[in-house]
Structures are given as C-alpha cells and as structure tokens.
Amino acid sequence: MSANPPNDHRTGRRAVLGGSAAAAAGLALTGMTGLTGCGSDGDGGDEPKGRKEGEKITLTFWSWVPGIDKSVDLWNSGNPDVRIKLEKVSAVNGAQYAKMHASIKAGNPPDLGQIEYPVVPSFLLDNGLADLTKYGVRAQRGKFVGWQWQQSVFGEGVYAVPQASGPMGLFVRQDLFDRWDVEPPATWDDYAAAAKEIRRRGAWIETFSPTNGNRFAGLAWQAGASWFGTAGDAWTVSVDDEPTRKVADYWEALVRQKLVKTIPDRQNAWYKDIQTGAMTSWLGASWGDALLVGNAPGTAGRWRVVPMPQWRKGEAAYANWGGSTTAVFAHSRYPKDALAFAVWLNTDPESIKLLIEGGYGFPAAKGGYRTADLDVHKDFFGGQEYSSVFAEAGRGVDTSWKWGPAVDTLYQRLGDSFTEALAEGDSFRSVLKTVQRATVQDLKDKGLKVESG
Incomplete structure (x- = not known):
C-alpha cells in the first residue's frame, strides 16, 4: 500500500x-x-x-x-x-x-x-x-x-x-524426585503416576491454575488443538474441540483425585510451595528460569528441566506459552x-x-x-545446559496454531469459568462449552463474521 x-x-x-x-x-x-x-x-x-x-x-x-x-x-x-x-x-x-x-x-x-x-x-x-x-x-x-x-x-x-x-518444558525438583525414586515423566500417563507417588509422599507434583488461560492454551496447543481459523471470509472458533476436551478431561481427573492443587500459579501461596518443596514441579516456559531463581533462591542447584510429557511415547509435540x-x-x-x-x-x-x-x-x-x-542460571539448575531442552521444544511447536481477536477476553473467560467450575463441582467440559459460546459472541459483537468450529 x-x-x-x-x-x-x-x-x-x-x-x-x-x-x-x-x-x-x-x-x-x-x-x-x-x-x-x-x-x-x-x-x-x-x-x-x-x-x-x-x-x-x-x-x-x-x-x-x-x-x-x-x-x-x-x-x-x-x-x-x-x-x-x-x-x-x-x-x-x-x-x-x-x-x-x-x-x-x-x-x-x-x-x-x-x-x-x-x-x-x-x-x-x-x-x-x-x-x-x-x-x-x-x-x-x-x-x-x-x-x-x-x-x-x-x-x-x-x-x-x-x-x-516461550517454548514449554517441565521444571522438576530433581533432588526430591531422586529421593522418592520418581522418574521425570515422559508421557502424560507417567505424569499422572508420578503425581500419585509424590502425593503419597505428602507433596504435590503441580497445581492446576484455574486463572491461567495462557498456560491452558499451551497445553491444548500441544495436544493438537486449533482454536482459531478462517473459512472463506469468516473466522472459525473451536475452543471446544476434541484435543482441548482431552486436555480438560485429563486435568479434571487429576483434580478430582486430589493429585494436584488448584491454587493460582505465580502468586504468594504458590511461591511458598515452590520454596518449601511442597510443589515439586512446574509446567512452564523458557522464561521461567528467571522466575524460579528470583523467587526460590534457597532451592538453588536442586532444579532440572526436562521435556514436556507427551500424549504418546516417543512423540515430540511441544507448545509455546x-x-x-x-x-x-x-x-x-x-x-x-x-x-x-x-x-x-x-x-x-x-x-x-x-x-x-x-x-x-x-x-x-x-x-x-x-x-x-x-x-544464564546454569548453577541454579545444577550445572545443566537446560536451554537445549527449550531449543528442542521450540522446534516441535505446531506452527499451524493461529491466534484470533479477543484472546485477552478469552483468557479472562477461561479463568472465570474454571474458577466457578472448581467451586461448584462442574465439569471442565462445561467450561469449554461456555467459553466457546462466549468467544463466538465476542467476535460477532466486534462486527466479525464467525462460524463456530
């Protein structure tokens, strides 16, 4: 032009x-x-x-x-x-x-x-x-x-x-995993088994952070979801697609079995759990190294980074946060x-x-x-060259993923709906249906032509 x-x-x-x-x-x-x-x-x-x-x-x-x-x-x-x-x-x-x-x-x-x-x-x-x-x-x-x-x-x-x-990986307290003879999980089935063993030891593997729509998007991304697309001159919205349902079902099962916490991550209670070892891992992004260093200095040398668990053993599907x-x-x-x-x-x-x-x-x-x-925080991670894990993850990000309008509103709706579902005992699938409907309407309210995916 x-x-x-x-x-x-x-x-x-x-x-x-x-x-x-x-x-x-x-x-x-x-x-x-x-x-x-x-x-x-x-x-x-x-x-x-x-x-x-x-x-x-x-x-x-x-x-x-x-x-x-x-x-x-x-x-x-x-x-x-x-x-x-x-x-x-x-x-x-x-x-x-x-x-x-x-x-x-x-x-x-x-x-x-x-x-x-x-x-x-x-x-x-x-x-x-x-x-x-x-x-x-x-x-x-x-x-x-x-x-x-x-x-x-x-x-x-x-x-x-x-x-x-922000390619994603799994930050783990290697010292605690070693003490309890828990292998860093290679698959999501392994992750659930590790969560069970760590809970038996009195700690938690993670939290399902209800307010963190960014991270939930990353988990769906890895599973093969495609929330936004185009069909001719219209947007498509598919927050409630099958890969995202699989992710929602998985985390709902961990929550119902009380194998993960449900506190927001990167807030005071979470930082305390990270510092004390009550929380033993975190599904985070490459920028999370500085976050852990700055908020859990007493755990220096005890952390490692491993690849994000896979839905099928041997796959190399990753995501970005x-x-x-x-x-x-x-x-x-x-x-x-x-x-x-x-x-x-x-x-x-x-x-x-x-x-x-x-x-x-x-x-x-x-x-x-x-x-x-x-x-830059190699000592904090016990001398591990941890960025190579994130570099490999970056090469495995599904490049077909696209963002659409009003994603900031979508994140807020996910947070509100997951928080309500946890309080009311509703299913995580109901969250997806709610956010799907609301996101379609949000785009229509902006004057955009939309077809529901």
Whole structure:
C-alpha cells in the first residue's frame, strides 16, 4: 500500500484485512470492512513523516520486559539523533493492554509497545498498529524464526517485529524426585503416576491454575488443538474441540483425585510451595528460569528441566506459552525510525545478550546468540545446559496454531469459568462449552463474521 494520511491508513488496513485477504492468507481479521466504532474516528494526530537529516527526535516505548532498559541505553549511546524514552508498564492482569487500548482511543499512544503474539489481533481491531511493509520490514524476514514472524502477518501486512517466544518444558525438583525414586515423566500417563507417588509422599507434583488461560492454551496447543481459523471470509472458533476436551478431561481427573492443587500459579501461596518443596514441579516456559531463581533462591542447584510429557511415547509435540513483539503504533510520526529501533533491539547481538541476561524469553532472532548463552542460571539448575531442552521444544511447536481477536477476553473467560467450575463441582467440559459460546459472541459483537468450529 502507498503512504496515506492516518484515516486512509485505516481504510486501507480494513480492506486488506477483509474477506478476500482471509481466503488468500488463511489468517486475517475478516469482515472488518463493515466495522464501525473500532478505535478513534479522528485523524489521531500528525501524519507519519520521515525524519529530516540532522533532526533529533525522541520515540516513546512502553514495555515490561525485565532488563530491557539496558538495551535501550545501548541504543541511545550510539544513536543521539533518535533517542528512545522507555516507560515501564505493568503486566499484571493485562494492565498494559488496557492502558495501550485507552491511549489509542485517546489518540496519544506511544511510538512503540511490547505486545504479546496472542493479542496482536485485538490491536488491529483498534486500528492501532502501523503496517510495517510500507517501511521495508519484509527485507528483515530472514533474520527471524519463521513461525514467530508469521504471528504478526495478517493478509498482506506485517504489524510487528518478533522478539521472543516461550517454548514449554517441565521444571522438576530433581533432588526430591531422586529421593522418592520418581522418574521425570515422559508421557502424560507417567505424569499422572508420578503425581500419585509424590502425593503419597505428602507433596504435590503441580497445581492446576484455574486463572491461567495462557498456560491452558499451551497445553491444548500441544495436544493438537486449533482454536482459531478462517473459512472463506469468516473466522472459525473451536475452543471446544476434541484435543482441548482431552486436555480438560485429563486435568479434571487429576483434580478430582486430589493429585494436584488448584491454587493460582505465580502468586504468594504458590511461591511458598515452590520454596518449601511442597510443589515439586512446574509446567512452564523458557522464561521461567528467571522466575524460579528470583523467587526460590534457597532451592538453588536442586532444579532440572526436562521435556514436556507427551500424549504418546516417543512423540515430540511441544507448545509455546507467551512470547511477544515490538510493535509500532499507527499514530507514530516516525514509523521508519521506530521500525529501525525495533529490528535492532531484537537482532543486534549485544542487545540480545542484554535481553537474555534480563530473562526475556527465547529469542526470535535466528542469529546473534548461541543456545548456551541462554543458560544464564546454569548453577541454579545444577550445572545443566537446560536451554537445549527449550531449543528442542521450540522446534516441535505446531506452527499451524493461529491466534484470533479477543484472546485477552478469552483468557479472562477461561479463568472465570474454571474458577466457578472448581467451586461448584462442574465439569471442565462445561467450561469449554461456555467459553466457546462466549468467544463466538465476542467476535460477532466486534462486527466479525464467525462460524463456530
């Protein structure tokens, strides 16, 4: 698309994200040409423009990534004409996205923002992100892992630069597993057997965290689920598909047998259990190493990482939990400069090194680091080169998985429904039915054409 004023940017984006693009690309925000009330109807500020030679500008960047300030400082030290002003935003309960959506509607968003893969589509519904193809982003594609690049491709547009992913594995207290003669589980059947033995010893293997829709999505992803797709010019929604039912049935059985706890993970009670050994493992993502180090320092040397259990012995199916992009907002007056920073941030070897030290996840860049560089907490894991487990998992992620609009709302609905089911004794399958119906309606309420999967 050619450069247009901001209002025309929106018109063009709605066209490219319409039904014909869905048929061609297999993933687009279909039906948007008929939407009204999606974001601001005003011009949202000045038109994007190129920076004049010698002109000094400052770009704002909202992020919550730990240690990212060091990469920003490195950029600023070498780029006096294009300075980045970093503003940390809270990532608790989606607060950062509420703030970003509000800023878009008010017409004063930052130039750049940290946006996770699953919620990129919701920002397109707000007409909030710049189509970076206008500024040469396609030339950068070869620098990034293919499936992560695709997470921000909709129709013919590219709407963010990939930063990192979160391939999943199983963190285990190896000392306790050894003491009780429990083998790290290779299959989900093994996992259930291990849960039973560990419970017999007075501890717990894990918690089923009812409020953690992100992780539940990862478990469904591994099982072969496909929650979103397109059929012609319509979205399909399949939260209640057979693979997800299998996952729900499995965890419901563990809960009913009292083999797992049901407290939220990554909150005070969970941290206490991790510190004391009452909780002996955690199905987490690659970025979880820093989380354990920071919250259970007294357990140093006792943890190991093993592959995620498989549904069938010998398979190598894995999943992703988390991962994010550096996106340029549509209101930015200097999108080309913002894109240059986003690419540098996520591909420059020195920047990647600093981000790894901060614990930001598994890099989306193909080069600029070694897997061993990610073992920044090697001593905590008893000398294990644990990142190789996550690297292998990353190669086994089903790349056909796609995210759809309103995923942040879907996560909230999953959390509310699982919490209610646990309180009322309802089946986990009823949760899936409830969330399926609600998600279809959510998309229809946004003016999108939907077919239930």
